[in-house]
Each structure stands twice: as C-alpha cells, then as structure tokens.
Amino acid sequence: MLNKKNLVLAVSTSALALASISSAHASTLEDTMERGAVRCGVSDGLPGFSAPDDDGNWQGLDVDVCRAVAAAVLGDADAVDYVSLNAVERFTALQSGEVDVLSRNTTWTTTRDTTLGINFAGVSFYDGQGFMISRDLGISSASELGGAAICIQAGTTTELNLADYFRANDMEFDPIVFDTSEQTVGGYQAGRCDVLTSDTSQLAALRIQLDDPDASVILSDVISKEPLGPSVRQGDDEWFNIVKWSLFALLNAEELGISSENVDEMLESENPNIVRLLGQDGNYGEGMGLEADWAYNIISQVGNYSEIYDRNVGMESPLQIERGVNALWTDGGLQYAPPIR
Amino acid sequence: MIHNRDMIPERPAPKSVIGPLAWLRANLFNGPINSLFTLIGLYLVYLLFVPAIQWAFINADWIGTSRDDCSREGACWVFVNARFSQFIYGLYPSEETWRPNIIFAGFFTLIAWLAIPRLPLKRWVAAFALLAFPVIAFVLLHGGYFNLTVVPTSQWGGLMLTLLLATVGMIAALPIGIMLALGRRSEMPIVKSFCVVFIEFWRGVPLITILFMASVMLPLFLPGDINIDRLVRALIGITLFQSAYMAEVIRGGLQAIPKGQEEAAAALGMTYWKRMGLIVLPQALKMMIPGIVNTFISLFKDTTLVMIIGLFDLLGIVQAALSDSRWLGFSLEGYVFAAFMFWIFCFSMSRYSQYLERKLHTGHRN
Numbered sequence: 279m280l281n282k283k284n285l286v287l288a289v290s291t292s293a294l295a296l297a298s299i300s301s302a303h304a305s306t307l308e309d310t311m312e313r314g315a316v317r318c319g320v321s322d323g324l325p326g327f328s329a330p331d332d333d334g335n336w337q338g339l340d341v342d343v344c345r346a347v348a349a350a351v352l353g354d355a356d357a358v359d360y361v362s363l364n365a366v367e368r369f370t371a372l373q374s375g376e377v378d379v380l381s382r383n384t385t386w387t388t389t390r391d392t393t394l395g396i397n398f399a400g401v402s403f404y405d406g407q408g409f410m411i412s413r414d415l416g417i418s419s420a421s422e423l424g425g426a427a428i429c430i431q432a433g434t435t436t437e438l439n440l441a442d443y444f445r446a447n448d449m450e451f452d453p454i455v456f457d458t459s460e461q462t463v464g465g466y467q468a469g470r471c472d473v474l475t476s477d478t479s480q481l482a483a484l485r486i487q488l489d490d491p492d493a494s495v496i497l498s499d500v501i502s503k504e505p506l507g508p509s510v511r512q513g514d515d516e517w518f519n520i521v522k523w524s525l526f527a528l529l530n531a532e533e534l535g536i537s538s539e540n541v542d543e544m545l546e547s548e549n550p551n552i553v554r555l556l557g558q559d560g561n562y563g564e565g566m567g568l569e570a571d572w573a574y575n576i577i578s579q580v581g582n583y584s585e586i587y588d589r590n591v592g593m594e595s596p597l598q599i600e601r602g603v604n605a606l607w608t609d610g611g612l613q614y615a616p617p618i619r
Numbered sequence: 620m621i622h623n624r625d626m627i628p629e630r631p632a633p634k635s636v637i638g639p640l641a642w643l644r645a646n647l648f649n650g651p652i653n654s655l656f657t658l659i660g661l662y663l664v665y666l667l668f669v670p671a672i673q674w675a676f677i678n679a680d681w682i683g684t685s686r687d688d689c690s691r692e693g694a695c696w697v698f699v700n701a702r703f704s705q706f707i708y709g710l711y712p713s714e715e716t717w718r719p720n721i722i723f724a725g726f727f728t729l730i731a732w733l734a735i736p737r738l739p740l741k742r743w744v745a746a747f748a749l750l751a752f753p754v755i756a757f758v759l760l761h762g763g764y765f766n767l768t769v770v771p772t773s774q775w776g777g778l779m780l781t782l783l784l785a786t787v788g789m790i791a792a793l794p795i796g797i798m799l800a801l802g803r804r805s806e807m808p809i810v811k812s813f814c815v816v817f818i819e820f821w822r823g824v825p826l827i828t829i830l831f832m833a834s835v836m837l838p839l840f841l842p843g844d845i846n847i848d849r850l851v852r853a854l855i856g857i858t859l860f861q862s863a864y865m866a867e868v869i870r871g872g873l874q875a876i877p878k879g880q881e882e883a884a885a886a887l888g889m890t891y892w893k894r895m896g897l898i899v900l901p902q903a904l905k906m907m908i909p910g911i912v913n914t915f916i917s918l919f920k921d922t923t924l925v926m927i928i929g930l931f932d933l934l935g936i937v938q939a940a941l942s943d944s945r946w947l948g949f950s951l952e953g954y955v956f957a958a959f960m961f962w963i964f965c966f967s968m969s970r971y972s973q974y975l976e977r978k979l980h981t982g983h984r985n
Contacts (some may be wrong), residue, residue, distance in 0.1 A: 322926070322935070329939060330943065364929055374841075375838075486944075486947050
C-alpha cells in the first residue's frame with residue numbers, strides 16, 4: 279500500500295525520470311557542440327573556487343574545471359556559459375538540463391551519488407574540516423584542543439563533525455554558534471573563542487579577512503572527508519567520460535611535467551606517455567567523441583593541475599593553501615589519475 | 620495731549636525670542652530634564668558620527684587598483700571603485716556597456732519627462748514609455764538583432780538588473796492589481812472567487828518561496844527542451860506576488876470612496892467602466908498614493924531576493940565581488956555602498972510621492 283510519503287517520493291522520482299529522459303534525447307556532447315558552449319554551474323561566489331574578477335570574468339578552481347571541459351570539447355576554454363547556482367538549486371539545475379556540468383564545490387557523498395540522478399566525475403579538491411587557532415596558543419595538533427571554546431557556523435555539517443570528533447577523542451569543548459561566516463570571524467576576532475572550525479578552504483578565506491592574518495594558523499589536522507568534484511547527469515556516459523578524463527588530463531599533465539608554458543616543446547617529446555596524452559600517436563579522445571588534441575587544448579589553454587591550484591587557491595593566490603593532501607600521489611598526496619593509454 | 624503722527628517703526632523681535640539661540644532654548648534646553656537629554660543625545664551623536672566620518676572619509680583610501688593600496692585604517696573605497704562598473708552592469712561585457720548606458724539614459728529621461736509637469740506631450744511619452752521602450756530596451760540589452768552580439772540574461776546584473784526587476788514589477792503589477800481589486804468587489808461570482816483565490820494564494824506565500832518554486836520546481840515539471848529563462852521566471856513570480864499586494868492596497872482605497880459617488884454616476888447613466896474609470900478609481904488611487912508607493916518601495920528592496928535563485932542584482936553582485944579572493948574582507952564597504960544606492964532610489968520615490976500628494980490635493984484632506 280502506498281502511504282503519503284511514498285506517493286510523494288514516487289511522484290517526484292517520476293518527475294525526475296521524466297526530466298532526465300526528455301533531456302537525454304540528444305547527447306549532451308552533440309548539444310554542446312551545436313551550441314558552441316559548455317553550460318557550467320558554478321557557485322555564486324566562493325573565494326578561490328568561483329568568483330567574478332574585477333573585469334567580470336569568472337575565475338577559480340571550479341571555474342577552471344569548466345574551462346578544461348570546454349577546451350577538450352570545443353577547443354576553446356572561453357566557450358563556457360556560466361550559471362551561478364546556490365546550494366539548494368544546484369542539483370535541480372543539473373537534473374533539469376539547465377547546466378551540463380556542475381562544478382560547484384560539491385562534496386561527493388553516497389546520498390548525492392546514488393539518489394539524485396547525478397554522477398561525480400572525480401575529485402578536483404580534497405577538502406576537510408580543519409581548525410584555525412591563534413599562533414600565540416602554541417598548539418600544533420587538534421588533539422590538544424580539549425576544553426577549548428570553538429566558534430562554528432550553525433546548521434552546517436561542521437557542527438556535527440565537531441561533536442563527533444570530540445566525543446570520539448573523549449574531549450570537552452564549548453561550542454559558540456553563529457549564523458553567518460562573517461559573524462563567525464567576528465566572534466573569533468573578538469576573542470569569543472580560541473578556535474574557529476570550518477572546511478580548510480574556507481578557513482583560508484576567513485584568515486585573510488582578519489586584521490592580522492599572520493597571528494593565526496590553520497592546523498594541519500583534518501577531521502572530516504570533503505572530496506569536492508564536478509558532477510554530471512546520469513544516463514549520458516559519453517559526457518561523464520569527457521568530464522572525468524578532462525580532470526584526469528590535468529593531473530596526468532602535472533605528473534608528466536607538462537604545463538601551459540612548455541606544452542608546445544613537449545609535442546616533440548619522445549616519452550610515450552606524453553606522446554599519447556598530447557595525441558601525437560593515435561587518438562585517445564576518439565572513444566569520447568573528441569579530437570586527438572583534446573588534452574593539448576586543455577593544457578595549453580587552462581594549464582595543468584598544479585598551475586590551476588597555485589593560481590586559484592595555492593601559494594600564488596591570496597588564500598595560500600598548502601598542497602597537502604591535494605599533492606600528486608608521487609609527492610605523498612591523494613591526487614592520482616589513471617594512465618592514458 | 621501728546622500725539623505722535625508717525626508710526627513707530629517696526630523693530631525686530633527681541634533676541635530672546637528669535638534666532639538660533641532662542642530656538643535652542645525653546646526646543647532643546649527648556650528645562651533641566653530636557654537639557655540633560657539634549658546633552659546625552661549630543662554625546663551619543665558624537666560617539667556615533669565621529670568614528671563613522673573618520674572611517675568613511677578622513678581615514679579612507681580612494682585611489683588605487685588593488686587591496687595593497689588600502690591602509691585598512693578606514694574604509695577602502697578602492698574596492699568599490701575597482702568594481703563600480705560591475706556593480707552597475709553586472710557581468711555585462713565591458714565593450715558592450717554602451718547598450719545599457721543608452722537604456723539608462725532613456726529610462727531616466729522618460730521618468731523625468733513624465734514627472735516634471737511643465738513638459739508637453741505627456742500622453743505620447745507615456746505611451747512610448749509603456750509600449751515601445753520595453754521592446755527597444757530588450758532588443759538593445761539582449762542583442763541578436765541588427766548585428767548586436769547576444770548578451771544572455773545570465774550576464775545581466777547589478778543596478779541595471781535591480782532597476783529592471785523593480786520597474787517591470789511595478790508597471791505590470793499596478794494594472795493587474797487594479798483589475799484584481801475591482802474583481803474582488805465585483806458581484807459576478809466566478810470573477811469574484813477567482814480574484815479572491817488569486818490574491819489570497821499569492822499573498823499567503825512568501826516571495827522567497829515563489830522564487831524558489833520558479834527556479835527549483837518549475838524546471839522539473841517542464842519538458843527538457845523547454846527552458847524558461849531564469850530572469851523571466853523571476854519577473855513573472857515578482858509580478859504575480861506584487862499584483863496581489865497591490866490589489867489589496869487599491870481595494871482599501873475603493874472601500875473608502877462613499878457609495879454615493881458610484882450611485883450618482885450610475886444615476887447619470889454611466890457604464891460600469893466609466894463609473895470606475897472616471898469617478899471611483901481617480902479618487903481611490905489618489906487617496907492610496909502613500910500605500911502604493913509603500914508597496915513599490917518594498918518591492919524595490921524585495922528584488923534583492925532574486926539573489927537566492929542565482930541572479931546577481933545589486934546586492935548579489937556586491938556579495939559575489941566580496942568572494943573574490945583578491946578582495947576578501949571588504950564586506951563593510953560593499954554593503955555600505957549597496958545600502959547607499961538603495962537609499963537613493965527609495966528616498967527619491969518617497970519624495971516624489973509626497974510631491975504628487977500635494978499636487979493632487981484637492982482640499983478633501985482633513
């Protein structure tokens with residue numbers, strides 16, 4: 279027997295199914311080629327990930343993922359139609375076909391991957407909940423934080439993670455809850471708490487807003503897993519592959535030492551991995567419906583992963599986030615891409 | 620008998636009655652308690668204003684291009700300066716900004732023309748403003764004709780978008796609101812119940828819910844190849860919401876007109892539309908000017924809610940600019956600027972409505 283909740287669920291899933299069936303009548307790749315632009319959903323403003331610069335151009339790590347896909351598909355990294363989405367409407371926009379790639383610092387979780395009709399194409403940034411403390415306290419590890427007053431933003435998963443972590447480690451803490459991130463920084467700055475907790479990428483953005491950023495440090499301990507990455511609609515595996523391998527191309531390029539500056543010299547390289555990635559021997563884009571120079575276009579126009587990381591969130595950016603777990607596997611990090619062959 | 624043939628010349632009132640000192644005495648220091656309150660008040664003003672002025676003007680930085688040009692001792696208007704064109708046009712391509720400029724110029728000229736009583740041809744200008752100008756504005760802003768490059772609505776933003784949303788909302792909501800108000804007072808059962816249901820439904824739902832429905836639910840129900848522009852969705856939502864409010868404001872005005880007015884008009888043999896158009900509505904609308912302008916001003920400020928469906932109105936684009944990692948931490952400057960812009964527009968609307976009230980005042984006011 280159907281109860282009310284089931285009925286609602288059934289109606290909404292059939293609505294979802296309808297939406298995805300009707301938008302799958304032509305392939306996303308064909309639609310994109312015809313339109314001449316990749317429709318990409320980005321955040322409506324997140325430091326280092328997507329924000330308009332002084333000239334009104336979108337820039338950030340999430341934005342560069344969109345640009346990489348556009349370079350692979352259309353040969354032009356600027357051929358992107360950006361749609362700014364807030365946290366609530368992002369999945370609807372992807373499901374309903376308003377955007378074709380959702381690159382909006384979205385955490386890859388089971389629920390999202392399995393029930394929303396979307397597929398995560400990989401991880402562009404390994405984020406996680408961290409702690410920012412005053413340098414004067416001389417604390418170097420999260421395990422020394424017992425008894426601390428901690429500023430948190432209300433209603434976020436951060437609150438839960440924090441409680442879990444302190445319970446698991448048998449420590450006490452004094453939560454001081456604020457509504458917005460600005461108030462949270464204000465509270466920390468005013469000395470209402472000793473510690474501020476949030477995702478590391480956000481902590482970095484909050485730190486430069488302090489009067490004296492150098493007086494605070496971000497601990498290297500991370501207490502939650504927040505893998506952020508681009509996602510696409512389910513049901514179009516060709517498009518899924520394109521986004522996935524655009525991301526892998528960025529990582530492989532870094533691993534092979536190819537950057538936007540030396541990519542033209544690298545065309546002469548004898549290294550078989552480089553030859554294959556740049557499409558000098560056989561077309562590895564064929565299976566995705568792309569030209570042989572798909573990866574060359576990505577690297578020459580957008581750069582490799584380390585270039586993207588450094589200019590948006592890394593040491594060349596105001597955020598100054600260390601590579602940490604986002605380093606390549608060869609440097610002890612987690613970023614690992616399957617080989618191109 | 621002593622008799623003075625000359626008039627005694629007029630003398631100015633004594634110093635203790637006129638002049639600033641006397642005014643001070645009469646209004647601020649006419650007793651120990653009032654004097655005390657005045658002093659406390661002055662002290663509070665001093666506490667508040669001196670730091671504010673120091674922050675906003677004296678210690679502020681005005682010239683530069685990046686955050687390094689800011690001393691951070693006072694406001695950093697460099698940020699607003701660097702982003703100014705973005706705050707006005709949103710993400711509209713910079714080489715195309717002449718298009719919104721023309722529209723801005725046309726928009727303000729038309730408004731001024733209609734607002735200044737001396738200028739002639741009001742009827743024609745009004746017709747042009749309502750019928751031709753929106754089409755011209757859309758063609759010019761969106762492009763796609765006459766070799767103009769297409770600028771999709773996702774790139775419209777800033778003050779331009781705020782004005783667009785507010786103007787369309789106001790102009791569309793007023794006639795719909797009048798119709799709904801008349802319909803609600805009508806004796807025809809279907810018309811009446813339709814209007815009642817419409818008004819009560821749209822007025823009973825928060826605007827933010829309507830915008831969410833329009834942006835989150837609507838796309839799921841529409842077939843995949845039909846994609847209604849977000850801006851259009853927001854405009855429709857705002858208009859429907861606003862017309863329900865407007866209807867109730869106008870109905871309030873209609874209630875206040877004595878029944879005799881309509882009965883007298885009917886006795887003269889006027890039709891329903893003539894009775895309404897010539898007798899009842901002119902009186903009702905005049906009386907409701909404060910209410911209508913109140914609704915307009917609240918609509919103007921409510922347009923900021925489109926931020927939650929990813930449109931960058933004035934406030935939205937300020938917030939987006941604040942999340943640029945090169946400009947983090949200038950939220951106060953950004954918000955002060957946005958507040959100031961909103962204040963200018965709302966205050967001018969309010970002043971104009973007061974002027975209109977005086978001008979249309981025919982001696983009926985108590």
